[in-house]
Amino acid sequence: MNLREEFLRLLDEDREFRLMVAGKLGYGDVLRRLERHDRKFNKVVNEIKKLREDFNKLSMRVEVTIGSMGRGWGEDLERMVLEIFREALEKRGIEPGKVEKLRFTDRDGSITGVRGRIVDVDVSVRDGKLYLVEVKSRAELDHVEALYEKVRAVEKYLAKSVSGVFLVAVNVDKEAYDRARELGIEVICGSIIE
Template sequence: MLEEHRKVLEEHTKILQQHSKMLEEHSRQLQEQGKSLAELKVVIGSMGRRWGSDLERTVLEIYRQALETKGIKPENIAKFTYEDVEGKYYRRGAKIEVDIYMHNDTTILIEVKSRAELEDVEWFLDKAGIVEKIIGRKADKLIIVAVNIDKDAYERAQALGIDVVAGAVIE
């Protein structure tokens, strides 16, 4: 009987050793995956910053026809960037960015989004007011160009007089 217990104990010891080796290997793999995930986050963040303006240009091209019916040629839309170093128009050090279309006496401010949400609409209106002060003239029109826009954001934009060019309104 003692011999049987010894054999069972040896078997269990072997199994336990195998499980320990497996756990060590899994732990090593998890550490490697964690490191790879962290590296991937850095790469994606970097790509997002570089691709931001390219993505905006692509969205403007997708909706070229709709913009042209409003008298806007996407290739003539420029990026307007202002850093409020002294806090004269907004907060000190804030960077204000918006797309702007100026032709003859017309000034149109444009916000480009892959997905526009309610807070994007509200911020665009505030940002437009700041830009108007900076450039010293009132915008003739505000337009949000988005691949998708949330329904509440779309309704709010309409209520505020902001034109919307979008692929879909999402419930």
């Protein structure tokens, strides 16, 4: 018997209980039916608890699985977004196929001001000029601020000036778009979200 059928049966027994209360059943019958009702109610409560535990376990497994998949998809998603905006990037001298990862750790804090901070950004070098490219599915204000900080860190780390900074996003928040323009970051996007 499934949980729904059990619940409907308990409701049916509830009608019997009302008859007992109305005085149509004897005291012994009332006690027996109350005990049976309590046992069945407790069984339903235990089933609900078990379902909740099973759901929580499943939820944790799904979260771990999606997190693992997301890490693997990150680079693929970046490549896909770069390809979507290939034409716009090429007009600006950036070849999506030549954009590469630059990742370093500021071990002593001399570059970023924070010891152990990891700087992770995409770079493109063309005609001896260095360009930074940040790829996002949706760019928000904190992404713009972080990218601006990365520019200074990369310049210090490589001892080379950055010639251009590009934020490439499928969607960009209006606030982030405006701030990027203020900071001299060129935004290439599919749409601006108000």
